Amino acid sequence: MYMEIRRTGISFLLIYGLLISSVWAQGKVVQLAKRILNDTSSAATSKLLVFPTAGYAPETSLEVGIRAFSLFYAKKDTVVNRLSEIVLYSFVTFRGQFGALLENAAYTHKNRYFFLGRARYQQFPLLYYGIGPNTPSSNPALVNSSYIQIRQRILRQVKNNWYAGVEVDFQNISRVSFELDDQPNVELPIGADGSNTVGLGAALVYDDRKNVLNVRKGNFLEAGVLWYRPGFGSDFRYRSLILDGRAYRPLGRPNRVLAVQIAGTFMNGIVPFNNLGLIGGESLMRGYYLGRYRDQNVLAGQAELRWLPFGFSKRWGGTLFAGLGTVAPTVQALQLNYLRWAAGGGIRFLFFQKKDVFLRADLGFTREGTGFYLSLGEAF
Template identity: 50%
Template sequence: MKNKLILFLFTMGSLGMSDIASAQESWFRRFVNKTISDTTAPGEPSFRIYPTLGYSPETSFEFGLSSLLIFQAKKDTLNRLSEVAAFTFITLEGQYGLWFDNAIYGDKDKWFFLGRTRFQRFPLLYYGIGPETPEKDPALIDANYLLLRQRVLRKIRPNLFIGPEVDYQQLYNTAFKQPDNHTYDKPLGSDGTRNIGLGAALVYDDRHNVLNVRKGFFGEISFLKYSPQLGSDFNFQGINLDVRSSHPVSVRNVLAWQVYGNFYSGNVPFNQLALMGGEMIMRGYYYGRYRDKNMIATQVEHRWLPFGFSKRFGAVVFAGTAVVAPKINAFTFKHVRPSGGVGLRYLLFPKKDIFLRLDVGFTKDGPGFYLFTGEAF
């Protein structure tokens, strides 16, 4: 995401009826009504689709299409909002990808399906492993990447879920390209790797709207084991921790915080190490700018949703810190990396209270730009 700019035409949301009165039956008005206006009745599913445009040095221009389906089980407004999000893109450099994310709640929360899918042909910038890596001249690992991760959770008490988790990750058709001014040792898995992990997750979740949490707590701890007996190329295991809390300051204002951790041991391939950066936490850092077997990250965010003078637009400010280390007892304050930024919000689903977010994260490496539906955490 380094130096990446993503654009969306917010201006369509401010179109008045007088602007389209002359084309009441046109395709344009139908498009506006379906993609901008929230005309669905309470409990009815809602669907949005919109284009994105991006740029980064390693991809050139990127053209994408994002979509989001939100619904409540049995169309019951007392049930939690479920989401299925999709994003597909292609770049002028011939890279492409397809992403899916799901958080699906069953009727009365009996079941909870939480997962993500990724398929992409996309360059991975590699700065090395550890808390101290070169400031510039990363290697470029070009590869096909496939990720399938799903948790199938059963409610055992109100807001408390437990269940199995499966994770499949494959990196293939790889090419490791050294920079002109620096030579890296090729990391484990850089020639291609396939790993299958099985484990379990324990989740506490009392949020009602996972895309815009105004009040609620989410906590997850999970364990995954990867081994040759399961079909993996490498033998390793990991514990993941994710704790989030949101607190209403006023009717429009929310203060939220998150603590996130990855703790791995064994022969971990480079692409499955704990990775700092990305669109969720430590915004502004390229995803994987720093990587190692262990990471602890925190962030805090204040949200105005929306502004007091606007029905559609809001904003956020956020700040975070993170540190990676080869062992848990090797974490040091001198390796803690800071980040911070601001964001603009646009109310895409007024009846569902869901915003489109455009965030700008700032780090010592420069700014990073992100456009997604729903809050970062």
């Protein structure tokens, strides 16, 4: 199956290469790059761009794809309304992986409604290190699968910056296979044959951020609880509580920002392995492979000092970041001696000038190695 995925991915790469080469031959790529990098449209102007892009993460290596990116203010009102973003990204990687991601953080006029969510499809193998805070870093299993997730919050402004509403989470993982050549007797986790989970619940959000892609001052707090039940169409019964708190403060100058985040996931019941809380990836504990540590309970925090941009440049900036996190089967089992650290830094380039959105490149360090990430918008 892995070879089949790899061949399909290579075919996609060839198609992308032919398309990009054709456009380049007509000089369109150069014109597009100039238009994006020298955008002088007003902040109120809605921006819809479709362009070839590239990224990098330890889970996928170098990836290329097509990104459709929409930035807008409801009714073009930049004083009352917050910046909304909708991103559609499809990609293939040099490891033969492919997938698509749709993310939205959209506000209606006067910020009365807030739609926050993501939809993701991916078909590629990922490494599975096991469950728990002390899993070995050597000989991980290779898990092949097709994975779909749709998570959406529909929130209504209650008072000032407080929002409340409903939340739904659908996840499906199918065609799952574990490659355990070096560990033939390892017990497979719950959900190893595939699973379908549907969760319904409620969310409470406080949000006074102005630009979700690059917050210079503000706060974000989310508390969400989801119940997964067979009556909803779920194969497993469990409950999930998600907490996420973020604070952003300018330090002396508008271009210098301190960002802090504390996040927790707390579950009880029978949870399939792909739904467990994770540490690692491009957003939380950068430097660790996504899912290097996983369990029913996750507690992590991180801080980042940002120069957006540097004082001597109009478009180049940088960051320094550090984080601590751990996982455990129960809240009572969370232990300080299993805390893992991650730290690093990155550079920034002001990609959309009027919308104040940066392209980021981060290098994260951990006790197990490093991770490099290239993406659009800040990690949190």
